[in-house]
Amino acid sequence: MEKEALVDLCQVIPGDRMFLDLAERYCYSYDASFGEYLPEVVIQPKNAEEISEVVKLANTHKIPVYPRGSGTSLSGGPLPVKGGMVLDMTLLRDKLIIDRENMLAIVSPGVITADIHKKAEEAGLFYPPDPSSSNVATIGGNLLENSSGPKGLKYGTTKEYVIGLEVVTPTGEIIRTGGKTVKNVTGYDLTRLIVGSEGTLGIVTEAIIRLIPKPQSKQTFVAHFNHLIDSGHAITSILSSGILPSALELMDNACIRAVESYRPSGLPLQAEAILIIEIDGHPLAIEEEINKCADICRAEGASYVKIAETEDERQTIWSARKSVSPAITQMGPTKISEDATVPRSQIPAMMERLNNIREKYGLNLVVFGHAGDGNLHPNIITDKRNITEMKKVELAVSEIFEAAIELGGTLSGEHGIGTLKSPYMEMELGITGVNMMKKIKEAWDPNNILNPGKIFPDKGQTRVVLVT
Amino acid sequence: MNLPAKPNESNAAVQNLHSDAYDWTNQCVKCGYCLPACPTYESMGVESASPRGRINLVKMAAEGKIDFQKDLAEPIDLCLGCRACETACPVGVPYGHILEAAKEAIENSPSANQKNKMTKIKKLALVHLFPYPKRMNRIGSAVQLYQKTGLSRLIRSSNVLQKVSPALAHLEQALPAIEPSSKRIRTGTIMPAKGETKLKVAFFTGCIMDSMMSRINRLTIELLTLAGCEVILPENQNCCGALHSHQGEIKQAKALAKRNIQAFMQTDADVIVNNAGGCGASLLEYGHLLADDHEWAGAARVFSEKSKDISQILHQLGPLPFTEEWQGIVSYQDSCHLRNVQKVQKEPRLLLQSIPGVTYVEMEGFDRCCASGGIYNLLHFDESMKILDEKMKNLKETKATTVVTVNPGCQMQMSIGIQREGAANQMKSLHLVEILAKVCGLD
Ligand SMILES: Cc1cc2nc3c(=O)[nH]c(=O)nc-3n(C[C@H](O)[C@H](O)[C@H](O)COP(=O)(O)OP(=O)(O)OC[C@H]3O[C@@H](n4cnc5c(N)ncnc54)[C@H](O)[C@@H]3O)c2cc1C
Numbered sequence: 001m002e003k004e005a006l007v008d009l010c011q012v013i014p015g016d017r018m019f020l021d022l023a024e025r026y027c028y029s030y031d032a033s034f035g036e037y038l039p040e041v042v043i044q045p046k047n048a049e050e051i052s053e054v055v056k057l058a059n060t061h062k063i064p065v066y067p068r069g070s071g072t073s074l075s076g077g078p079l080p081v082k083g084g085m086v087l088d089m090t091l092l093r094d095k096l097i098i099d100r101e102n103m104l105a106i107v108s109p110g111v112i113t114a115d116i117h118k119k120a121e122e123a124g125l126f127y128p129p130d131p132s133s134s135n136v137a138t139i140g141g142n143l144l145e146n147s148s149g150p151k152g153l154k155y156g157t158t159k160e161y162v163i164g165l166e167v168v169t170p171t172g173e174i175i176r177t178g179g180k181t182v183k184n185v186t187g188y189d190l191t192r193l194i195v196g197s198e199g200t201l202g203i204v205t206e207a208i209i210r211l212i213p214k215p216q217s218k219q220t221f222v223a224h225f226n227h228l229i230d231s232g233h234a235i236t237s238i239l240s241s242g243i244l245p246s247a248l249e250l251m252d253n254a255c256i257r258a259v260e261s262y263r264p265s266g267l268p269l270q271a272e273a274i275l276i277i278e279i280d281g282h283p284l285a286i287e288e289e290i291n292k293c294a295d296i297c298r299a300e301g302a303s304y305v306k307i308a309e310t311e312d313e314r315q316t317i318w319s320a321r322k323s324v325s326p327a328i329t330q331m332g333p334t335k336i337s338e339d340a341t342v343p344r345s346q347i348p349a350m351m352e353r354l355n356n357i358r359e360k361y362g363l364n365l366v367v368f369g370h371a372g373d374g375n376l377h378p379n380i381i382t383d384k385r386n387i388t389e390m391k392k393v394e395l396a397v398s399e400i401f402e403a404a405i406e407l408g409g410t411l412s413g414e415h416g417i418g419t420l421k422s423p424y425m426e427m428e429l430g431i432t433g434v435n436m437m438k439k440i441k442e443a444w445d446p447n448n449i450l451n452p453g454k455i456f457p458d459k460g461q462t463r464v465v466l467v468t
Numbered sequence: 469m470n471l472p473a474k475p476n477e478s479n480a481a482v483q484n485l486h487s488d489a490y491d492w493t494n495q496c497v498k499c500g501y502c503l504p505a506c507p508t509y510e511s512m513g514v515e516s517a518s519p520r521g522r523i524n525l526v527k528m529a530a531e532g533k534i535d536f537q538k539d540l541a542e543p544i545d546l547c548l549g550c551r552a553c554e555t556a557c558p559v560g561v562p563y564g565h566i567l568e569a570a571k572e573a574i575e576n577s578p579s580a581n582q583k584n585k586m587t588k589i590k591k592l593a594l595v596h597l598f599p600y601p602k603r604m605n606r607i608g609s610a611v612q613l614y615q616k617t618g619l620s621r622l623i624r625s626s627n628v629l630q631k632v633s634p635a636l637a638h639l640e641q642a643l644p645a646i647e648p649s650s651k652r653i654r655t656g657t658i659m660p661a662k663g664e665t666k667l668k669v670a671f672f673t674g675c676i677m678d679s680m681m682s683r684i685n686r687l688t689i690e691l692l693t694l695a696g697c698e699v700i701l702p703e704n705q706n707c708c709g710a711l712h713s714h715q716g717e718i719k720q721a722k723a724l725a726k727r728n729i730q731a732f733m734q735t736d737a738d739v740i741v742n743n744a745g746g747c748g749a750s751l752l753e754y755g756h757l758l759a760d761d762h763e764w765a766g767a768a769r770v771f772s773e774k775s776k777d778i779s780q781i782l783h784q785l786g787p788l789p790f791t792e793e794w795q796g797i798v799s800y801q802d803s804c805h806l807r808n809v810q811k812v813q814k815e816p817r818l819l820l821q822s823i824p825g826v827t828y829v830e831m832e833g834f835d836r837c838c839a840s841g842g843i844y845n846l847l848h849f850d851e852s853m854k855i856l857d858e859k860m861k862n863l864k865e866t867k868a869t870t871v872v873t874v875n876p877g878c879q880m881q882m883s884i885g886i887q888r889e890g891a892a893n894q895m896k897s898l899h900l901v902e903i904l905a906k907v908c909g910l911d
């Protein structure tokens with residue numbers, strides 16, 4: 001970076017919130033995916049005005065700007081792939097207002113999502129999106145990745161809840177989109193455009209979020225299946241029976257084995273799949289619905305069904321699902337976590353394809369995920385220092401995406417495109433589709449300074465490159 | 469495994485960082501689950517003050533991308549070593565081991581020669597003081613004299629220490645009243661159980677505990693005998709070595725460990741009891757510390773398996789024969805090393821709740837380090853006080869009149885916190901043993 005640019009930046013950001021030393025820069029060179037890119041400078045802004053100034057300077061000096069929340073992205077979202085500056089947004093966390101009357105939360109982007117859950121519940125309200133990273137990730141990161149979790153099935157993803165934003169545009173203006181009303185059809189829906197844009201169209205400095213009444217109670221049950229295909233049928237039968245569970249999670253046999261060897265808790269090693277189903281709502285209604293779901297599972301061939309009677313039992317059921325991530329990382333230091341998503345009727349077919357990929361490449365591939373909405377997480381466990389295996393992983397990853405798209409699905413259900421999936425964008429959207437998106441990006445960000453290198457592939461890039 | 473390029477800083481400690489420690493850092497999947505658990509990340513707000521950041525920096529140093537001294541030393545130095553991150557980590561990255569290896573490598577890296585290797589005070593204390601029980605006792609006696617003669621009052625009222633070093637001034641005020649050495653129970657003694665002997669235990673006296681807090685040691689022994697323990701005080705025991713390994717002085721830590729193992733293995737005790745969370749954690753890790761030493765590994769493992777915290781033993785043998793009530797609200801501040809390394813959480817709480825008359829109230833953030841962290845509060849006074857002040861806010865919410873800890877450092881730090889709040893009239897900080905002894909009519 002030119003000296004002049006730095007001198008200008010120093011006018012805007014005080015020294016204790018601007019880092020040039022190597023150690024600090026390395027600390028912002030990663031996220032939870034992999035890939036390591038060293039920024040030239042790290043800045044911790046405190047408000048929209050500072051950000052606006054910084055972005056204007058970045059336009060003058062043509063320096064890339066990479067907004068970053070807690071760096072838990074699994075797709076390379078905040079990585080400074082073209083150098084430049086990282087804007088650490090975590091200090092913008094002063095605002096977390098719950099407006100009970102209007103059922104809204106007004107939040108700064110650096111607020112941790114779990115804190116919104118907590119504050120909303122204290123007011124008898126509910127903010128449904130619950131990525132498993134919610135204790136760590138910022139609401140800003142959630143918004144820009146359009147995150148979700150198990151509750152996506154019934155309650156939808158983050159974008160369903162964002163109704164207004166304050167944004168610093170890629171050229172440094174401060175604008176507001178949407179507002180405090182749930183209904184709003186004035187002009188283009190820029191709010192929705194920015195949510196899920198992975199930090200390429202604007203830097204969010206405040207968000208207005210819709211809350212809903214807190215469900216009165218919930219119940220959970222678990223079902224074991226000796227045949228994967230039966231669990232697939234159980235899922236479709238439940239969803240077509242008029243019941244909408246608040247969560248419907250799946251673990252495959254490889255997951256079950258991994259969890260059992262990590263923390264033995266009596267999971268059925270011979271089962272090909274486990275389903276975990278949670279229903280929330282009025283106590284009387286869920287009592288009836290949960291029994292009906294259990295009956296459906298039995299009818300579809302479940303070998304074992306257990307409805308949790310106590311909170312302890314409920315926790316035990318969920319703890320198996322929550323142990324999946326830690327359990328599989330015991331199998332190797334590098335975890336490539338995908339979130340290819342298919343229409344739910346295609347889940348059995350997708351599982352079949354994944355099985356074939358596992359066998360073809362002889363990789364450690366496990367599958368779990370939010371089966372209710374077709375959002376599967378095939379995870380490949382490997383060691384990135386093993387170059388030969390990584391080359392196989394590259395091929396396998398490509399095939400996973402191909403399978404998802406052939407089955408009418410999408411590249412990403414919740415983790416975003418980032419750097420890792422950009423080469424496959426055309427496969428899903430076609431050249432013209434990608435070009436429409438590029439036009440939007442070019443119009444908003446003529447100098448291509450905001451999070452360059454994401455979503456859109458470099459020229460000629462057709463496949464993810466994990467090792468070089 | 470592919471060795472990272474450029475291990476040009478080549479000596480044993482640095483080599484170690486390139487093998488074991490490097491593999492450990494590679495276990496980290498950078499999920500960030502440890503971030504909310506880390507007190508320094510919360511107070512400083514930068515990634516380099518977070519566990520994930522520190523682990524990555526150690527990895528970068530091992531890969532030769534950053535310099536041990538110039539880049540790694542400070543972020544590592546600012547870590548409290550509370551190891552809350554380890555408890556939070558879903559994949560079990562052994563942060564404590566990474567930290568130790570990093571400290572050792574920093575101390576021993578060739579580029580350290582130009583820098584002052586250890587600050588003079590640190591070196592003096594670590595090398596010439598803590599390992600020698602007699603010298604520590606002499607200090608204890610000196611402080612006792614200082615307190616008894618009224619010199620302490622004079623110094624306090626003159627405010628001279630405040631001007632020299634606020635850190636020292638705080639510490640001076642937090643020092644407990646030291647008992648005359650005549651009351652100290654000597655090593656080499658065996659104290660019989662009161663009544664039936666249920667358990668034979670050997671007591672680890674510790675260096676600071678033994679000299680500055682001999683009263684707590686005496687009360688510990690009396691409580692143990694009251695609960696039915698025959699208490700052996702092995703001779704020739706010495707400092708546990710925790711401060712040394714925390715400062716990267718692994719060689720000396722190992723030597724101290726061996727002396728302790730020898731001293732305790734000569735007794736026929738079933739259990740080795742200690743009353744300081746930090747020491748207990750280091751005793752528990754002798755097995756790891758000496759794992760590569762063929763001659764000592766086995767004995768070290770046995771020693772570690774026998775090590776228990778006082779709260780575990782008293783709870784196991786309880787209920788205690790209480791003779792008095794304790795009025796008011798009591799809250800408990802976990803000792804990080806007791807909680808995160810020894811994994812002892814419920815016993816101290818159950819003991820406190822069993823005291824007649826006590827209303828026990830849990831404070832928000834009880835599991836968060838108080839930032840005393842060995843001698844962290846001396847080395848990084850401002851950072852430490854920021855974290856402590858946060859803690860005091862939570863403590864005040866409980867309306868507690870007594871806050872209890874199981875570690876001398878934490879106990880003094882809580883005293884400092886109480887002073888800073890100007891709350892000395894409403895609240896006091898006690899070691900678990902003190903409050904239990906009081907309600908059992910010992911004291
Ligand atoms: C263990 C683990 C579990 C996870 N589970 C889930 C899950 O269940 N569901 C799910 O959807 N995701 C999950 N994720 C992925 C990740 O947590 C989410 O994508 C999360 O939303 C990222 O938030 P963050 O604060 O860490 O943002 P970062 O990773 O720092 O950034 C994410 C993106 O947002 C941009 N950005 C961040 N803040 C701003 C801002 N204020 N303005 C503009 N752009 C911004 C960045 O440039 C980047 O493109 C998981 C990750 C991990 C490590």
Ligand code: SF4
Nearest residue numbers: 496497499500502557
């Ligand atoms: S929780 Fe563990 S794996 Fe996750 S970032 Fe922290 S140390 Fe790494």
Ligand code: SF4
Nearest residue numbers: 506547548550551553
């Ligand atoms: S040991 Fe404590 S201070 Fe150090 S990184 Fe871990 S949580 Fe933070």
